[in-house]
Amino acid sequence: MKTLAELQAIRDRAREKMTVRGDHENAVRVVVGMATCGIAAGARPVLNAFVDEVAKRHLDNVTVGQTGCIGMCQFEPIVEITMPGKEKVTYGKVTPEKVARIVADHVVNGNPVVEYTIGELMK
Amino acid sequence: MRELSLNVLDIAQNSIAAGATLTEITVEEDTAADRIVLTVRDNGRGMTPEQVRKVSDPFYTTRTTRKVGMGIPLFRMAAEMAGGGLSIESVPGKGTAVTATFVRSHIDRMPLGDITGTVVALIRMNPDRDFRYVRKWNGREFAVDTRELREILGDVPLDTPEVADWIDAYIKEQTEAILAPSSGEGPEDVPGN
Numbered sequence: 674m675k676t677l678a679e680l681q682a683i684r685d686r687a688r689e690k691m692t693v694r695g696d697h698e699n700a701v702r703v704v705v706g707m708a709t710c711g712i713a714a715g716a717r718p719v720l721n722a723f724v725d726e727v728a729k730r731h732l733d734n735v736t737v738g739q740t741g742c743i744g745m746c747q748f749e750p751i752v753e754i755t756m757p758g759k760e761k762v763t764y765g766k767v768t769p770e771k772v773a774r775i776v777a778d779h780v781v782n783g784n785p786v787v788e789y790t791i792g793e794l795m796k
Numbered sequence: 797m798r799e800l801s802l803n804v805l806d807i808a809q810n811s812i813a814a815g816a817t818l819t820e821i822t823v824e825e826d827t828a829a830d831r832i833v834l835t836v837r838d839n840g841r842g843m844t845p846e847q848v849r850k851v852s853d854p855f856y857t858t859r860t861t862r863k864v865g866m867g868i869p870l871f872r873m874a875a876e877m878a879g880g881g882l883s884i885e886s887v888p889g890k891g892t893a894v895t896a897t898f899v900r901s902h903i904d905r906m907p908l909g910d911i912t913g914t915v916v917a918l919i920r921m922n923p924d925r926d927f928r929y930v931r932k933w934n935g936r937e938f939a940v941d942t943r944e945l946r947e948i949l950g951d952v953p954l955d956t957p958e959v960a961d962w963i964d965a966y967i968k969e970q971t972e973a974i975l976a977p978s979s980g981e982g983p984e985d986v987p988g989n
């Protein structure tokens with residue numbers, strides 16, 4: 674059974690990490706469209722896949738957030754990734770299966786997965 | 797929407813958009829009464845009676861990127877299709893409660909789906925807001941409340957990966973625990989039921 678004592682232990686470990694972690698100038702922001710159109714198209718598992726992948730790789734500089742409808746409902750689930758000093762990249766029709774590659778290629782190595790971008794999908 | 801848990805996530809997003817600091821989600825299953833009741837209650841900005849009347853109209857929205865609001869009409873449709881209905885109670889400046897009822901055995905009732913996934917996604921996305929999730933099954937119930945978890949966590953945020961994982965596992969275990977021991981039937985969101 675999950676106990677509150679366990680949660681306390683998690684808290685103590687997290688506190689130790691917080692002190693060594695410090696601030697991040699190279700912060701990466703991942704946002705998932707979570708309006709009705711996004712949710713209906715499958716945004717929830719995509720969001721959870723990003724959170725899991727980021728946690729698995731211990732990418733402390735990455736935050737995963739949400740946004741509303743950006744008016745391109747036909748391309749939902751939509752994911753936008755912002756990296757410092759680079760233009761925002763918008764992915765469309767994202768599935769949980771595509772997430773590992775986007776994180777590995779784009780978030781970690783800085784090379785957007787062009788074939789998954791909205792620009793490519795519109796061609 | 798393919799599962800009711802996605803409607804719940806979507807309706808809770810309205811609460812977030814309305815500036816709610818506390819959103820309460822209740823999932824109630826009663827097999828004897830053959831009923832499921834889903835409630836999303838918030839302390840957001842609320843709506844006037846006039847606004848409440850309008851949100852039943854699928855062409856009403858306060859959003860600016862697209863002209864139609866779909867969330868509430870879709871939820872209403874899912875409930876009415878399954879022999880139930882949807883009601884909205886709202887007080888400007890106080891908050892809103894959206895309640896949908898379903899005939900549990902109705903052939904057109906959508907499955908509940910991954911309601912734990914919905915609650916965990918909401919907490920992960922909004923670590924500075926509070927959520928209370930209440931799961932009831934035939935008179936047995938449990939609740940998880942981020943205000944109580946925060947008391948234990950102190951300055952450690954709710955979206956810390958290990959914390960979110962703990963909440964996820966905790967909700968799943970607690971849901972299984974309210975399974976009535978006497979009957980073979982259990983809450984729909986427990987694997988094996």
Ligand SMILES: Nc1ncnc2c1ncn2[C@@H]1O[C@H](COP(=O)(O)OP(=O)(O)OP(=O)(O)O)[C@@H](O)[C@H]1O
Pocket residue numbers: 708709710742806810811814838840841842843851856857858859864865866867868869892
């Ligand atoms: N909990 C709430 N508190 C305050 N206002 C609400 C709440 N829920 C809905 N509303 C109002 O009702 C409108 C319609 O909601 P609905 O979910 O149907 O559409 P939407 O959120 O505008 O767009 P969509 O859900 O399609 O992305 C909202 O724009 C908002 O003004």
Ligand SMILES: [Mg+2]
Pocket residue numbers: 709806807809810865866867868
């Ligand atoms: Mg909505």
